[in-house]
Amino acid sequence: MSRFNLNNSYKAIVIGGSAGSFQGITKILSQLPKTFPLPIIMCLHRLKHVRNGFVEALSIKSVFPVVEPHDKEQIKKGGVYLAPSNYHMSVELGNYFAMSTEEMLNNSRPAIDITLGTAAYVFREKLIGILLSGANRDGGMGMKHIKDKGGLTIVQEPTECMIDTMPKAAMALTKIDHVLKVDDIVSLINELDKYYR
């Protein structure tokens, strides 16, 4: 029996991160099982004026190509998506993305709370939310929304984080199911993969 409670037919994984999360994200993406069927939706804080380079940097080691979706692009099985710079990215009913240029939230655009919160609304208990290292509180409310809808919540072990403000904000706002090091997040994803074989 798995040490993670994964017997729920999950439909997507959302990952939020900021300062100090790049290494963790890269590790997760580089160790994805080749058969991994769930879409991975990432919202990471990034420079507003630098549109290029980030998705390419993430793609280098990723098992699947990372894409910045267009407005209204459908979310597909096995897709790995990154919120583009200077847009908020939300998940919409009907499983597609929508972009917005609304005000910054938590000093951020893209804001993790928006991607996580809208994903929670759409995927409800069939969503896994992961929040990594970061220097502000963005993402905390999003994790609370995921938990409130019955989804699975995971944060990076604060001691492993370069800056632990972000995971700690989530832990203060809601019950986090698993507090894990990145290596254990990778194991969890691998176990998850077995459920779909």
Added chain:
Amino acid sequence: MELKNLSIESLIKKLGESPVFINEFLDELTVNVTEMFRDPSFWRVMRDEIIPGILLNHKTFNIWHAGCSSGEEVVSMAILLREMGIHNDVQLYATDLDTTILEKAKSATYSAKNMELNEKNYIRFEGKWTLKDYCKEENGRVTFDKGLLTNVTFRKHDLVTGDVFNKFDLILCRNVMIYFNQALQNEVLKKFHESLFKYGYLAIGSKESLIWCDVANRFLVVNNEEKVYKKIKD
């Protein structure tokens, strides 16, 4: 705007009865966050490729800013045209469905605290001067030189229900259609196609696309990174 105690039925009734209320409601509902020279690389492409391309065939031309919001993009374009020395040769049309925001656009007055970002964008655009040279600051507000807007016609226009009202050499509609569903986007893109002269240009937001729409095959991708298209078929 206080809507808390309003049922959906009474909201609809009120919207039907009061034009003033409709305007307030629209102003509340529409997203009006924008920057001057948003995506500086886009503005460089405008200055260095697209507008010189139009000038090859036309000494004078016209531009439509569809969904101009508070007008930052219009002022940016006016500055660009002035720096190219062709400001008097270009007629600009700026439209929005929100009349409150159109008034703001006409005033070309913005909060001084947005200027840091605008100025940074302008530097990345590699403009000739600084934005400060184009505006005056007073009480935390900056007002841009009214001369920039002499060739601009502001008018209320609804992209969804409005008519094709003119023909243009260049249409900018960036990050407006993201608030429409695809069916609506498709209709609006048809309207843009009709509103363009043959070989005119259409610019949309960097994360918008028209490859999926009905009129896609009547456009050529001129710059995929900056999402600039050229109408090649009527």
